[in-house]
Amino acid sequence: MTASAPAFFPNRRKRHLDASPLPRHFHGPQSHTRLSQLLRRLFLPLPPEARSFAFDMGNYISSVFGRPSDDGRGLFSRWVRKRQDLTVAMDEEAGTGLPFVDRRRVTDPRKVTLEAEAVKPPQQWKKRVPYYKKAYEATTTQHNRRLEEIRIDVKFQEEKLSEIRKSDKAVKEDLSELFKPLTAEEENEVHDCFYSRGPSSKVLVLHEPSNIEISKEKFQCLRPHCWLNDEVINLYLELLKEREKREPKRFLKCHFFNTFFYKKLACGKNGYDYKSVKRWTSHKKLGYELIECDKIFVPVHKDVHWCLEIINMKENTFQYLDSLGGMDHNVPRVLARYISEEVKDKSNRVINTSSWHEEPVDDIPLQQNGWDCGMFMLKYIDFHSRGLPLSFSQEHMEYFRKRTAKEILRLRAD
DSSP, X not given: OOOXXXXXXXXXXXXXXXXXXXXXXXXXXXXXXXHHHHHHHHSXXXXXGGGSTTTTTGGGTHHHHSOOSSOHHHHHHHHHHTTOSOOEEEOXXXXXXXXXXXXXOOSOXXXXXXXXXXXXXXXXXXXXXXXXXXXXXXXXXXXXXXHHHHHHHHHHHHHHHHHXXXXXXXXXXXXXXXXXXXXXXXXXXXXXXXXXXXXXXXXXXXXXXXXXXXXXXXXXXXXXXXXXXXXXXXXXXXXXXXXXXXXXXXXXXXXXXXTTHHHHXXXXXXXXXXXXXXXXXXXXXXXXXXXXXXXXXXXXXXXXXXXXEEEETTTTEEEEEOTTSOOOXXXXXXXXXXXXXXXXXXXXXXXXXXXXXXXXXXXXXXOSXXXXXXXXXXXXXXXXXXXXXXXXXXXXXXXXXXXXXXXXXXXXXX
């Protein structure tokens, strides 16, 4: 297309444009320069036809007098239609080399989406947990929760059944015999030993199997408001052993340690000395092994206070009974270590006492004074060896003192 002067400018000097590409800075009419710069920013670099005056649509005035040889608007439209498709170009002017998307209208939106996705960097997809796994985990959690509820309910029912069995056994046992009053003759005999005159060193009782003798002075610890001594406690425990041998079907198979056992066991450098008590439980002396017992009774002396530890060999538990309601967790730890070594040494068997637990002791009879702890301990042993609940209280202690004195004088526990 050649640029011809408009008809109303007859003396206009013609200017011939060469066919070389446009320079970077086009020095033409101000409107042409502004338009070309705008097009270069909005679209791609202008084609060679952009040098035409008609392309700049400056011939709108000449169109009034006659149609020019080139229609600038038509040329512009044809150039735009050739580039309707979306293209990716490089920002040459910025010199960054980064791709950008042409801003022209696009007829096919699907192609826009595909081309845009091709330019985007790959997306890091997050791995999703399959639905079946989530459903399985939820089902497993509910299943485990239900199993835990069933386990707790079973344990509760077992404890309830155990209490019922104890109650039934207590009903079958003639509890009236446990609180049978002393006869007048027995009352006088006990009273004379408690308060009659005479030498305090007089021996009232001698138990030949254990070689324990009780003098009048030691026997008087059974009077009210007095603390029980080792000799009286140990002799009564010997009588309980003999009672079990006489009537094995009526009483549990038990072992009764004396008051010196725990003190000897826990006197080592580290609070434990098995060797010092290793020979106390030989089969030759006992005629049985501790693993064969139902319960093992261990008296524990706390300076001026008597407590009791019960090792339940059948239920694998420890019970600490304190008539003042106290607790000493060190005692079951020491005895757990002892029973493990004892069974291994005497029975050549290995038991894991770490799985045994301390059974809580609730609602046991408690003393209401400062001198009946020894008597409470002996009655704890007496009732547990029968398999009976502790159905006594502080008000029975005076009677139990007289009854124990009578049994020691007779050398026979009822």
